[in-house]
Every structure is written in structure tokens, then in C-alpha cells.
Amino acid sequence: MTEPLLSIRDLKVEFSTRNGRVTALDGIDLDLMPGETLGIVGESGCGKSITALATMGLIPDPPGRIAGGRILFDGEDITHADARRLRSLRGADISMIFQEPMTSLNPVFTAGDQIAEAIMLHQQLGRAEANRKAVELLRTVGIPEPERRARSFPHELSGGMRQRVMIAMAISCRPRVLIADEPTTALDVTVQAQIFDLMRDIQKEFGVAIMLITHDMGAIAEMADRVAVMYAGRIVEKGSADAILDNPLHPYTRGLIDCIPVLGKAAGEQGRMPPLAEIPGVVPPLHLLGQGCAFADRCPLAFDRCRIETPILDGRSHGVACFATEMEAV
């Protein structure tokens, strides 16, 4: 079996806040294999983005800090790597696409300039050569008339194009891991599909492993090979995308899947759509997390034990951290 490219073991991240110290990530285990797409799903505030930032060594410190666990990249422990090593990894080996293409490009430089900068940070290339490569990258990410677009400022580009520019920047040094933090959330649905197509093409061409962070189960269905479902700083279910989508075990995962609107579903019988499902309540604030399963208060299956003990993710290939589904299985 091949070694994971990126391996996160028992990662704990804490933040000190006005309400005291809170645990944003509480013992996360993740493996990212070369060339695969790992989906990380969950609502806002589940710790998805913190996982991504921790991997990049970008947790703002203070107030945050990595309180325990390890992050291994290609066998190398980078959890507490020094600034120089992290800089040489970022962009070159691990790079990241952000949620808001509107704000993640520097407004005062042209698209081409910014890509060329990223190239020159990691490769010994002159300005002219870097500019030429930047235009080439814009062509790779499917931007029409790349020579002209390279001279455009971010505000002159559409949201989809900006996200393409971000992707061009992210792949400029052929990274092995690409972390995509809600890459399509801010985009139109049609553009979303295009960006996903582009990411798949890039994965095929460059063999990059993608960590796709999203709250959209539809995106997971389309992109992911394997999935980790996060809730309140923990992984509650983990397995292959097919297994999780066809046979979700955790009530939270089931809730997320039921939230996907299906066009035409059950509409025929009474001529009316059933109301869209929702998960009642919100993710609890981290400082109010007490004993037991964090999802218990919103869970239709919760019983006494859920409020006292914290369920542990079992080690099966399709693992779940839930007492209720354990009972079902028995």
C-alpha cells in the first residue's frame, strides 16, 4: 500500500478567546494519498478551515496554537517546522485556494504579475521568463486570451476568472497537495461546475492530491474519492465517498445529505415539492462544548449515553463516531 502524502495524526488546535481557551480541533486523524481527492465536509465553525490552515502552518499565533498531534508531509514532520522550511513548502509543495476569489487577489497588481511573483518565489527565473510562464498557466486554467488577461487587474475579472487565476497561482510550482477551501462557494452554480471540471483536469494532468473543504454534499459527490465529515472540531464519519453517500451512518451525515435538494424528487405525486430538509439548531459555540457527543442536542437518535460519553471514531474503513448507529449495527 502506498504511503500517504499528507498525514495528520491526533491534531489538536487551541485558541485563547475571551471565553477562555477553546479547542478548535480535537484529535483529528486524516490521510491524503497521492493523486486522490479527500473531501472534508461540515457546517461553518466545524474546524474545516482550521484544518487547512494548520496544514499550511498558517494558524494565527497568538491567539491560536497547535496543542498536540503531528502533521507529516511525505514522511517529514512539519508540525513545528521553522519559518524558512514552511515558506519553502508553501506554494511549492502544498498550496491553497481560498473561498473568496474577490478578496484573495491583491487588488493593486495585475493577474499576470501575481502569478509571476508566485513563480519567482520558488524558482530561479527572470521576470520575463516568469511572465511568459504566467501567461502559459492562465492558458492552462482555461482563461481566454491569456496574454491580455495577464495584464488585467483583479477587479476587471469575473469571479470565476479570479478563481481560475487563484488556481493558476496555486499550481504554478506544481505542488503535490492542493488545499481548496470552499473554492466554489462564492461562485454561480454554472461557474462552480466549470471550476470543478478544471480541478479534475489539473489533477489528471499534474497528479496533485486535493483536499477539498466544503459544506456542500453535492460538491463531495462530484469530486471526492474519500470523505471525512467534521463536526465541532472532530471527525464524526470517515470513509469512501460512495460508502458515505449511499450509506451514511452518522445522523449528522444523514442530515447533510438530506439537505441536498433533488430536482424533481417526489414532485409528481401531489404536484408539490416536499419541504427541503434541515438539521435543527446550529453548531454549538466551542466554549460551550461539554461532556458527551457535541451533536447530541441536534440529534434525532440521541439517548442518555450520548450526553455523558464522547463517542470515538471506530477504526473501520467506513468509520463512524456514534453510539446510536453502533447500536443499530449490533
Next chain:
Amino acid sequence: MSMADATANSHAVEGARPLRDALIAYRRNKPALLGMLLLSAIIAFVIYGTFFFKGDPYEIVWAPQTPPGTDAAVPLGTDYLGRDIMRGLLKGGGPTLAVGAAAAIITLVIGISLGGIAGFFGGWIDDLLMRVTEFFQVLPALLFAMVVITLFSPSTLTTAIAIGVVLWPQTARLTRAEFLKIRELEYVTAARSIGARNGRIMWKVILPNALPPLVVSATLTVGVAILFQAGLSFLGLDDPNTMSWGLMIGTNRQYILDAWWPVTFPGIAIFLTVFAVSLVGDGLNDAFNPKLRGR
């Protein structure tokens, strides 16, 4: 669709050439154009006075306190000693503008360095630098400048340094505030995520975005510095052997009730200079900020 819209659209399609676009935007801005014309005229006047005009502004050429328009030889009249006001304006402009520009540069260099470092790193560095800044800020400005000048011999350079040392805290605070705001933005995190180091993020990512208010503040500083120099001359602390507009006002102030012209003309010269510089600064700000262009 108006002409302006059409031009803006065509440039969006063509892609941008920053300098050319800034120039076009600047030319469209009427007040900025007026400021540029006025400033050019003042600079031409001063260059002529400094390098080509041979008269001595200290020379007594006519009867004291001759009103303007009395004789073509002294078109703007004479001061209380009978010195030509026109010669004073011609010869005094160079030191005045030099002090203004030098003081603004000193202010920018100190202010941006300290303010940028404080805002970017935060924490104890920020606390330390801001306490230093406040220390300079609470000193009475004019008094502090006077101390600096008296420590050294009065000259155009000491005046510029004294004014720069007094005025930098404002620029530092402004820079810090901009850095504090911008460092939290996503494109800064994005720059980190491609492996940029702190220095690069500070000067190549944050500073260009912080520049618009700083450019405006710098042009205002030029104006304030010229006024400050006038104030110092007024108190007799400027180099009396270097003619400047401020010195003219300072030496003639006692006689203002007998003769209005020896202080009024240098005053108008200072006003026009500050006015022109402010208009240019505003125009530059609009022109170099791609988002404000084409409004």
C-alpha cells in the same frame, strides 16, 4: 453609454498598462490638472528665481514700504527696509519648496518604517513603537522643532530635519492603522500560502495597498512643512541668511498695519503652493487607485 464608460470598457478588454492608465485617469481629473498646472508654474517661477535671476533679495533698492504698482522696477512694492518683494519671492521660493519636500520625505521614511513594522507585527513591538510615537506626539511641536534647530546651527537642512522629526508621528499612526486593517485581508493570507516572507508581504503586498491615504497625507505634509517653516521664520529661528517666503513674513510682521503687501504676497505664494500640492496629491491618489479610476 457615455464616452467615459466606453473608454473604461475598452481598457478593461485590452488589459491594463498601469502607468498609461493612471496618466489617462489623471488627465480626466480637472482639479488635479489645475493643481499640476499651478504647481508647474510655481516650480518654473522658483527655478527661474534660483538659477537665472541674478538680483540680491537683501539689497535695498527703493524707498521703504513702497506700495505695489508704484514703479515698474518694484512691481510688488518694497518692505520696511526698501527691499524688493518680487526679488524675495523669486529667491525665497527655492529654500521654501526644498524644506517642504525634504520634510515630507523624512516624515514618510520614518513614519512608514515605524508604522509599518508596528502594524504588521503587532504585540509588544507595536506597543513599544507606539509608545515612542506617542512620546514624540505629546511634545509641543513648535517647541520641539525649536529645540532641534537650536541644537544645531539654523540652516535649510536643519529646518527640514526639525520639521520632519516633529511631523512623522501622524504618518506612523496612519501607516499602522492601514497595515493593521490590510494584514487581516485574505490576499495577505494568500500571499503567505504561496510562501512569501514577511518583508515581501509588508512592502510588496500591504504597502502598495496602503499607499493611497499615505500619498495624500504626504502632500498635506508638504503643505504643513511649508507653513511650519513660515512659523519658525516668524519666530526668527530660520536661517536669516537664506531668504524664504516664511522669513519674509516673519521679518515684516511687525509692520503689517503700516504696509500689508510685504506679508501678503509671500502668504499668497505659500497658499498657492500648498493648494496646488494638495490638488496634485488628491489627483495622484485617484489616478493610482485602479478602483477609483473612471468614476
